[in-house]
Amino acid sequence: MPPGIFVTQPIPEPPLARLREAANVEMNPDPLHIVTKPELLAALARNEYLVCLLHDRVDAEVIEASPRLRLIASMAIVPAGVDVAAATARGIPVTTIPPLVTEATADLQWALLLAVARRIVEADRAVRAGLFPGGQSMHFVGGEVHGKILGIIGLGRIGEAVARRARGFGMRILYCQRHRLDAAREAALGATYRPLDDLLRESDFVSVNVGLTPETVHLIGRRELGLMRPSAYLVNTSRGPVVDEKALVDALEERQIAGAALDVYEHEPLVEPRLRTLANVVLTPHIGSAALDTRIRIADIVADNVLAVIRGERPPNLYNPEIYA
Numbered sequence: 001m002p003p004g005i006f007v008t009q010p011i012p013e014p015p016l017a018r019l020r021e022a023a024n025v026e027m028n029p030d031p032l033h034i035v036t037k038p039e040l041l042a043a044l045a046r047n048e049y050l051v052c053l054l055h056d057r058v059d060a061e062v063i064e065a066s067p068r069l070r071l072i073a074s075m076a077i078v079p080a081g082v083d084v085a086a087a088t089a090r091g092i093p094v095t096t097i098p099p100l101v102t103e104a105t106a107d108l109q110w111a112l113l114l115a116v117a118r119r120i121v122e123a124d125r126a127v128r129a130g131l132f133p134g135g136q137s138m139h140f141v142g143g144e145v146h147g148k149i150l151g152i153i154g155l156g157r158i159g160e161a162v163a164r165r166a167r168g169f170g171m172r173i174l175y176c177q178r179h180r181l182d183a184a185r186e187a188a189l190g191a192t193y194r195p196l197d198d199l200l201r202e203s204d205f206v207s208v209n210v211g212l213t214p215e216t217v218h219l220i221g222r223r224e225l226g227l228m229r230p231s232a233y234l235v236n237t238s239r240g241p242v243v244d245e246k247a248l249v250d251a252l253e254e255r256q257i258a259g260a261a262l263d264v265y266e267h268e269p270l271v272e273p274r275l276r277t278l279a280n281v282v283l284t285p286h287i288g289s290a291a292l293d294t295r296i297r298i299a300d301i302v303a304d305n306v307l308a309v310i311r312g313e314r315p316p317n318l319y320n321p322e323i324y325a
Helices: 013-022 037-044 060-064 084-089 102-117 120-128 157-168 183-189 196-202 222-227 245-253 273-277 292-310
Strands: 004-007 024-027 049-052 071-074 149-153 172-176 191-193 205-208 233-236 259-262 281-283
Touching (some): 013 024, 037 060, 049 292, 060 084, 102 259, 102 281, 149 157, 149 196, 157 183, 222 245, 245 259, 245 273, 273 281
Parallel strands (some): 004 049, 049 071, 172 191
């Protein structure tokens, strides 16, 4: 009898077809529905292989209650929603993907920056509601982008991709991170180092691109937001808990900063209710990698991992290699 694979939400068809050639595939067909724990447990009672997305939670209870489970194939770079220790204790491989989302995420970061500065979402809503104030009205005047100062917090892969785009807008680029780049790398990127506080004080736009670690939780909080210019904007596509969401709402309501654009949230999929009421915020539902070519590449790698384990081979993108020691 063919093995069973459970896919927690729809993935692109070409990689899905590859999985169907090797196994019976059961998939939650609704891209708007995040599977609940009871649903996940029920599916894993029927299937041996799990393909899960970034937002899914595969905790110790799920792993221990699923004796048929032979693989957890995550579509994330870091499987933060998976209890890797519990999987490892049972000898279950956990697989991930390489960092393929750099350019797609940087594109979104730039789209959000432009949208919040130029008030694109507000203007779109107005036109749909029948409001057209005229070509030179002051009603939708927003912030300038070209020639302004962009401060990048975390100049890793995505931060560097954001910096490359900023150069096309003639922006001056500041950055901060734990380890300063060497002079040649700074020159190549056109980036100037600043400590975090100085970056926040000087930047017209602050781009948050750090990874989530215990040290970066609430890296941007009430004190840090208070250092920003009243005309400045905050853009976050990294991880929600890096920004203290309640402090951000307070800063926005009090006009301590001009606006914010967010793709990630502190308690996803929940969003701070007050954020949804503010006109000076652009919100997207964690769509940094939601570009078709990128999603196909991601799903193909996940399929490679699953098919390798089905064949009895070590998967190519193994997160817990100790199980094969």
